[in-house]
Amino acid sequence: MPRLLASRDERELVSAQRWLAEQTSVDIAAELGRLKPELQAVAFRLLDKERALSVFEYLDPPHQADLLEALRDEHVGELFGSIAADDRAALLDEMPAKVASRLLRDLPQEDRRATSVLLGYPARSAGRAMLPVTVVLSSDSNREEALEKLQLRGEAFATVPVTDNSRRLIGMVNLADLVTAPAGTPVSDVLQSEKHRVYAHDDQEFAARLVQEADLLALPVVDEEDRLLGLLTVDDAMEILEDEETEDAYRSGGQEPLNEPYLTATVFTLARKRGLWLIVLIFAAFLTINVMEVFESTLEKVVVLSVFVPMIIGTGGNAGSQAASSVVRALAIDEVRPSDVFRVIWREVRVGFLLGVFLGAVIFPIVALLYYPQVAATISLAIVCICSWACIVGGMLPLVAKKLGVDPAVFSTPVVSTLVDATGLIIYFTIAGAIMAEQIAAAG
Amino acid sequence: MPRLLASRDERELVSAQRWLAEQTSVDIAAELGRLKPELQAVAFRLLDKERALSVFEYLDPPHQADLLEALRDEHVGELFGSIAADDRAALLDEMPAKVASRLLRDLPQEDRRATSVLLGYPARSAGRAMLPVTVVLSSDSNREEALEKLQLRGEAFATVPVTDNSRRLIGMVNLADLVTAPAGTPVSDVLQSEKHRVYAHDDQEFAARLVQEADLLALPVVDEEDRLLGLLTVDDAMEILEDEETEDAYRSGGQEPLNEPYLTATVFTLARKRGLWLIVLIFAAFLTINVMEVFESTLEKVVVLSVFVPMIIGTGGNAGSQAASSVVRALAIDEVRPSDVFRVIWREVRVGFLLGVFLGAVIFPIVALLYYPQVAATISLAIVCICSWACIVGGMLPLVAKKLGVDPAVFSTPVVSTLVDATGLIIYFTIAGAIMAEQIAAAG
Numbered sequence: 072m073p074r075l076l077a078s079r080d081e082r083e084l085v086s087a088q089r090w091l092a093e094q095t096s097v098d099i100a101a102e103l104g105r106l107k108p109e110l111q112a113v114a115f116r117l118l119d120k121e122r123a124l125s126v127f128e129y130l131d132p133p134h135q136a137d138l139l140e141a142l143r144d145e146h147v148g149e150l151f152g153s154i155a156a157d158d159r160a161a162l163l164d165e166m167p168a169k170v171a172s173r174l175l176r177d178l179p180q181e182d183r184r185a186t187s188v189l190l191g192y193p194a195r196s197a198g199r200a201m202l203p204v205t206v207v208l209s210s211d212s213n214r215e216e217a218l219e220k221l222q223l224r225g226e227a228f229a230t231v232p233v234t235d236n237s238r239r240l241i242g243m244v245n246l247a248d249l250v251t252a253p254a255g256t257p258v259s260d261v262l263q264s265e266k267h268r269v270y271a272h273d274d275q276e277f278a279a280r281l282v283q284e285a286d287l288l289a290l291p292v293v294d295e296e297d298r299l300l301g302l303l304t305v306d307d308a309m310e311i312l313e314d315e316e317t318e319d320a321y322r323s324g325g326q327e328p329l330n331e332p333y334l335t336a337t338v339f340t341l342a343r344k345r346g347l348w349l350i351v352l353i354f355a356a357f358l359t360i361n362v363m364e365v366f367e368s369t370l371e372k373v374v375v376l377s378v379f380v381p382m383i384i385g386t387g388g389n390a391g392s393q394a395a396s397s398v399v400r401a402l403a404i405d406e407v408r409p410s411d412v413f414r415v416i417w418r419e420v421r422v423g424f425l426l427g428v429f430l431g432a433v434i435f436p437i438v439a440l441l442y443y444p445q446v447a448a449t450i451s452l453a454i455v456c457i458c459s460w461a462c463i464v465g466g467m468l469p470l471v472a473k474k475l476g477v478d479p480a481v482f483s484t485p486v487v488s489t490l491v492d493a494t495g496l497i498i499y500f501t502i503a504g505a506i507m508a509e510q511i512a513a514a515g
Numbered sequence: 516m517p518r519l520l521a522s523r524d525e526r527e528l529v530s531a532q533r534w535l536a537e538q539t540s541v542d543i544a545a546e547l548g549r550l551k552p553e554l555q556a557v558a559f560r561l562l563d564k565e566r567a568l569s570v571f572e573y574l575d576p577p578h579q580a581d582l583l584e585a586l587r588d589e590h591v592g593e594l595f596g597s598i599a600a601d602d603r604a605a606l607l608d609e610m611p612a613k614v615a616s617r618l619l620r621d622l623p624q625e626d627r628r629a630t631s632v633l634l635g636y637p638a639r640s641a642g643r644a645m646l647p648v649t650v651v652l653s654s655d656s657n658r659e660e661a662l663e664k665l666q667l668r669g670e671a672f673a674t675v676p677v678t679d680n681s682r683r684l685i686g687m688v689n690l691a692d693l694v695t696a697p698a699g700t701p702v703s704d705v706l707q708s709e710k711h712r713v714y715a716h717d718d719q720e721f722a723a724r725l726v727q728e729a730d731l732l733a734l735p736v737v738d739e740e741d742r743l744l745g746l747l748t749v750d751d752a753m754e755i756l757e758d759e760e761t762e763d764a765y766r767s768g769g770q771e772p773l774n775e776p777y778l779t780a781t782v783f784t785l786a787r788k789r790g791l792w793l794i795v796l797i798f799a800a801f802l803t804i805n806v807m808e809v810f811e812s813t814l815e816k817v818v819v820l821s822v823f824v825p826m827i828i829g830t831g832g833n834a835g836s837q838a839a840s841s842v843v844r845a846l847a848i849d850e851v852r853p854s855d856v857f858r859v860i861w862r863e864v865r866v867g868f869l870l871g872v873f874l875g876a877v878i879f880p881i882v883a884l885l886y887y888p889q890v891a892a893t894i895s896l897a898i899v900c901i902c903s904w905a906c907i908v909g910g911m912l913p914l915v916a917k918k919l920g921v922d923p924a925v926f927s928t929p930v931v932s933t934l935v936d937a938t939g940l941i942i943y944f945t946i947a948g949a950i951m952a953e954q955i956a957a958a959g
Contacts, residue, residue, distance in 0.1 A: 095709050097729040101849060125708065129728070218662075218694055227691040229673030229732055246690045247671040250662055264569065265539050283757065284573070285541045286750035288673055288732065305749050306730035312753075313727065316760045317844055323767060324840020324928060325833050333845040334855065338862055342869040345837045349902075352833050353874055359825035370821055377814055377821040381803035381828050381936050388832075389769050389796050389929040393789045396768020400761055401777035405545060411778065418782055425786040430797055458793075484768060484928035485833040492825050 088117045096122060100129035103138070104332055112141035124153045132158070133331040136165035139174075148177045156182065157202050157307060160189040197278040198271030200311060201292040201301030207234045210241050210259040214252050217244075228302060229288040233258055238298045240291050242266050268293050271300055276315050280405070282308035319403060322478060323396060325352065325485030352485055358493035359384075366500040372514035375442060376503055379450055380496070387457040387495035388488025390426060394419050394465030395487045399479050402469055409474040415466045423462030427455035449506045453499040460498065461491045532561045540566060544573035547582070548776055556585035568597045576602070577775040580609035583618075592621045600626065601646050601751060604633040641722040642715030644755060645736040645745030651678045654685050654703040658696050661688075672746060673732040677702055682742045684735050686710045712737050715744055720759050724849065726752035763847060766922060767840060769796065769929030796929055802937035803828075810944040816958035819886060820947055823894055824940070831901040831939035832932025834870060838863050838909030839931045843923050846913055853918040859910045867906030871899035893950045897943040904942065905935045 091099060091114070099118070103111045103126065115138060118126060127135065127150050135154075139147050139162075151159065151174050163171045163186070175183055185203045192198030206224045208217045210233050221227045231249075233241045242262040252261050268291045269278040282290045282305055289302040318328040327344040329336055363370070363380075370377050398415060401407035407415065431451035439447035465487045469479035504511065535543060535558065543562070547555050547570065559582060562570060571579065571594050579598075583591050583606075595603065595618050607615045607630070619627055629647045636642030650668045652661045654677050665671045675693075677685045686706040696705050712735045713722040726734050726749055733746040762772040771788040773780055807814070807824075814821050842859060845851035851859060875895035883891035909931045913923035948955065 095711065095729070097709075097711075097725070101728070104850065105855075121708075129730075221691075221694050222696070222698075225695045227695050229689070229691055245673070246694060247665075247673055250665050250690060250694065251669045251671050252666070254666075264565075265541075267539065267541075281541070283750075283753045284545070285539070286573075288749070305732070305753075306727075309727045309749075309753060309756075312757075313848065317848065319764070320767070320840055320844040320847075323764070324837050324843075326837045326840065329841070332850045333841055334851055334858065334862075338865045338869065341841070341862065341866045342873070345834070345866070346870055346873055348837070349830065349833055349870055349874055350877060353826065353830055353878065356826035356829050359829070360822055363822040363825065367818060367822065371818050374811060374815050377824070378804055378807040378811065380821070380824055381807065381940065382797065382800035384825055385800050385803070385828075385933055385936060386793065386797055388932070389793055390789070392929055393768050393770045393792070396764055396770065397773070397777055397785070399768075400764040403764075404757065404761065406548065406776045407778060411549075414778065418778075418785065421782045422785045422789070425782065426790050426793055429786070429790055430793055433794060434797065485836055488832070488932075489829055492829060496825065 084113075084117065087114065091117055091122075096125040097129050099126045100134075103130065104134050105334055107335070108137040108141040111138050115142065124150065128154055128158070131332065132161045132165045134335070135162050137335070139166070140170070148174065152178055152182060155202055156185040156189055157200055157301075159186050160199060163190065164194065192271055195275050196271060197269045197273045197275050197292050197303055198300065200275045200278070200307055201271070201303050202228075202307070203301045204228075204232060204299065207232045207238070207299060208244060208258050209233070210235070210257075210262070212258050214249055214254060214256045214258070214261075217249060217258050221246075228304065230263070230302075232291050232299050232302070233262060234299050240266070240268055240293050240297055240299045243287075243289070243291060245288070267291075268297075269303070270295065275303075275311050278303050279308035279311040279315075283312065284405075315403075318478075319399070319480040322480035323399060323484060325349075348485065352489045355489045356492065359496060362493050362496040362500070366496075369500060369504060369511055372511050373503070373507060375446060376449075376500070376507075379446075380499075383450070383453055383457065383499050384488075384492045384495050386430065386454060387461045387491045388484070390423060390458045391461035391465035391487040391491040392484035394423070394462040395469055395482050395484065398466050398469045399482070402473055402479050407470070409470050412467060412470045412474075415470060416463055419462040419466035420459055423459035424455065426462070427458030430458065431455045445507050445510065449499075449503045452506070453495075453502045456498050456502065457491070457495045460494065461487075464491055464494075528557075528561065531558065535561055535566075540569040541573050543570045544578075547574065548578050549778055551779070552581040552585040555582050559586065568594065572598055572602070575776065576605045576609045578779070579606050581779070583610070584614070592618065596622055596626060599646055600629040600633055601644055601745075603630050604643055607634065608638065636715055639719050640715060641713045641717045641719050641736050641747055642744065644719045644722070644751055645715070645747050646672075646751070647745045648672075648676060648743065651676045651682070651743060652688060652702050653677070654679070654701075654706070656702050658693055658698060658700045658702070658705075661693060661702050665690075672748065674707070674746075676735050676743050676746065677706060678743050684710070684712055684737050684741055684743045687731075687733070687735060689732070711735075712741075713747070714739065719747075719755050722747050723752035723755040723759075727756065728849075759847075762922075763843070763924040766924035767843060767928060769793075792929065796933045799933045800936065803940060806937050806940040806944070810940075813944060813948060813955055816955050817947070817951060819890060820893075820944070820951075823890075824943075827894070827897055827901065827943050828932075828936045828939050830874065830898055831905045831935045832928070834867060834902045835905035835909035835931040835935040836928035838867070838906040839913055839926055839928065842910050842913045843926070846917055846923050851914070853914050856911060856914045856918075859914060860907055863906040863910035864903055867903035868899065870906070871902030874902065875899045889951050889954065893943075893947045896950070897939075897946045900942050900946065901935070901939045904938065905931075908935055908938075 189199055206226045208231055230243045230245050233244055244261050248261040267285050271292050289304045291299055292301045293299055321328040325348050329344055431454045435447045435451045438450050468482040472479045472482050633643055650670045652675055674687045674689050677688055688705050692705040711729050715736050733748045735743055736745045736747055737743055765772040769792050773788055875898045879891045879895045882894050912926040916923045916926050
């Protein structure tokens with residue numbers, strides 16, 4: 072594909088067009104996301120109009136923005152107008168302010184108003200992500216009246232909100248329940264049994280998680296007076312959760328989230344997102360230098376101790392990151408809450424101790440054979456203590472972070488292992504000093 | 516809550532019951548998931564029958580299984596019969612074989628058949644996760660005939676499959692499109708514009724990802740002859756993706772996925788899932804011992820070099836894990852494919868070099884002041900080389916894993932940093948040997 076498009080040869084373009092015609096819009100959107108913006112525009116112009124609109128809808132906001140910039144022609148306004156109001160709000164966030172306001176200005180009045188309302192809610196709020204709804208049902212109508220109203224208005228989603236006369240939310244009706252109900256059934260009889268809703272200022276991740284947990288097709292978004300403002304649809308909820316998962320995945324790798332696709336981000340952007348954490352971590356690592364210096368005379372006397380330093384701190388870091396990743400994930404899916412901190416610590420100290428004893432027992436005979444028993448005892452005992460300690464630290468920090476309102480995923484593997492490194496070395500050298508006191512004295 | 520239930524005091528139970536009555540089923544299911552199985556059963560018995568069924572539906576399969584075991588009474592068969600066939604198949608996977616076959620035997624014949632069909636497909640296939648459908652529309656019927664058929668059959672979902680006479684899939688119709696269409700519109704006119712479908716043997720994650728990418732409410736699952744078997748609904752797709760994300764999160768923390776909630780898993784289970792990787796990693800860490808031994812004489816002569824070992828390998832590990840986590844995530848959401856390996860390496864080597872130069876430049880003056888310029892030059896240059904190398908390794912390994920059919924998340928932070936540790940040390944000591952040759956010779 073990229074080769075076909077880059078050639079700009081008439082014949083190659085025709086075969087690219089033929090290839091495109093055979094793909095689904097979703098696949099084309101995925102392929103476009105892997106091309107450079109100039110080539111994206113070339114490929115996009117090969118699509119027929121209807122297809123172009125549907126492909127555009129499937130692109131991520133950052134790609135949509137790139138593409139609109141690369142197109143720079145009469146298509147732009149049309150594409151921008153064709154997508155849903157909530158997608159438009161997300162896209163505007165990605166555009167330079169000048170382009171954004173020009174695009175907004177060129178919209179038909181009604182679309183412009185709907186989009187501006189969404190833009191009035193804070194970024195990452197449920198209000199920003201919702202789809203404004205215009206059609207609602209009244210609870211005192213019956214099945215036939217409701218279906219007729221939906222048909223007349225020509226707008227419906229898989230679940231339809233039911234409100235009172237002042238637009239206060241009463242509940243939601245599954246269209247499927249309405250359709251399959253006997254003739255004349257009142258709308259109030261097919262209401263979903265539980266009334267879920269979020270406020271416009273609620274966090275979008277909280278709302279999306281509720282859509283997932285309660286298996287909803289759409290979640291009503293209301294104002295403080297419980298008046299219906301819009302719906303968070305399940306496809307938007309999935310998108311939000313996917314983005315949150317991506318953020319967590321980046322954070323747990325010790326870097327800031329990228330917010331754009333990996334392959335089209337510039338090398339400089341990638342370096343910037345990572346450099347911040349690397350510099351923090353390297354300064355944290357100066358702690359290990361201090362510890363190593365404090366024990367430098369021990370190291371000079373028993374050089375064999377330094378040989379095990381990478382393994383000792385590596386194991387501590389690994390055990391800590393296992394605990395941290397368990398707890399970060401459990402927090403993300405609400406299995407664990409900050410109030411569980413003592414329960415978590417008690418679990419982790421036992422897990423860490425078990426793991427330490429297991430590893431220590433496996434390592435002991437090997438090290439005893441390669442070196443001598445005192446070294447083996449030092450290493451094994453250090454591993455028991457460091458594993459227990461690392462599991463406590465790794466399990467506790469994400470909970471503390473959550474309590475303090477910081478993203479728990481920040482206490483990711485690199486951060487936890489860097490923190491455990493210095494304390495692990497202190498444990499190691501202290502144990503070595505106790506067990507190998509004789510050797511150290513003899514060497515001195 | 517746990518306190519109220521554990522007391523078993525009549526009055527406490529009444530206040531627990533009152534508290535339960537105020538919660539949504541989703542919230543109750545979340546609370547139950549945090550209780551011990553015995554207490555789960557106590558709380559569950561406090562719910563009225565209808566509420567109990569809906570709470571049961573919201574529980575994860577492992578919790579459902581625990582609860583059924585704890586209940587051991589006439590409720591069990593009823594609860595088991597009340598959930599959808601696909602949820603039932605997932606639950607059976609969690610039960611001991613004997614209990615499973617007894618439960619299956621007690622089902623009404625039709626439910627038993629539906630469940631057995633699903634169980635015939637391999638675990639983690641789309642066929643196992645689908646909801647069998649019985650109602651389909653014919654493409655030559657019109658809006659009114661279609662609505663009447665759905666009403667008559669009393670079964671519908673937000674999107675309804677359209678098939679020909681031999682049940683071959685023609686496409687899907689959104690119920691909302693059908694309802695809002697003008698009277699008399701043929702079903703074929705409101706078909707979704709693109710026909711997405713998966714085969715029953717396709718991987719369930721692939722199917723769930725398609726539901727998400729294409730914003731579907733339900734994805735048809737077909738056999739090799741394109742005959743409709745069932746639907747993968749969006750709520751099941753979200754569940755599948757959440758489980759996959761959880762697996763990736765665990766793997767990227769260097770442990771096997773837990774497959775059950777963190778708080779209710781036993782300490783021994785937690786230790787087992789982590790111990791496997793820790794033992795592999797500690798053996799891999801023996802490589803670092805070899806490297807340290809090879810350079811032991813250098814270390815004896817210039818002890819200051821050992822002081823920087825934790826920082827050097829920590830930084831290498833961090834840079835590598837950043838690259839790995841970026842690429843693992845990009846692979847998971849199909850932004851990057853194994854064929855992009857050279858593109859990824861070329862990006863990563865530049866990112867790593869940029870980061871190394873940045874870190875090296877920041878560190879140089881500090882180390883030069885604390886020690887002397889040759890040490891600073893060694894450390895800075897080593898960081899440049901190790902960052903570049905770590906980014907290449909971290910970026911490349913997940914792609915190689917994917918190519919080989921291994922879960923790329925296995926090349927997580929702990930694994931990548933352990934692999935980078937030994938090679939990083941070789942780079943470090945080689946550079947030290949070159950730059951500090953004089954000191955080393957003088958000390959010898």
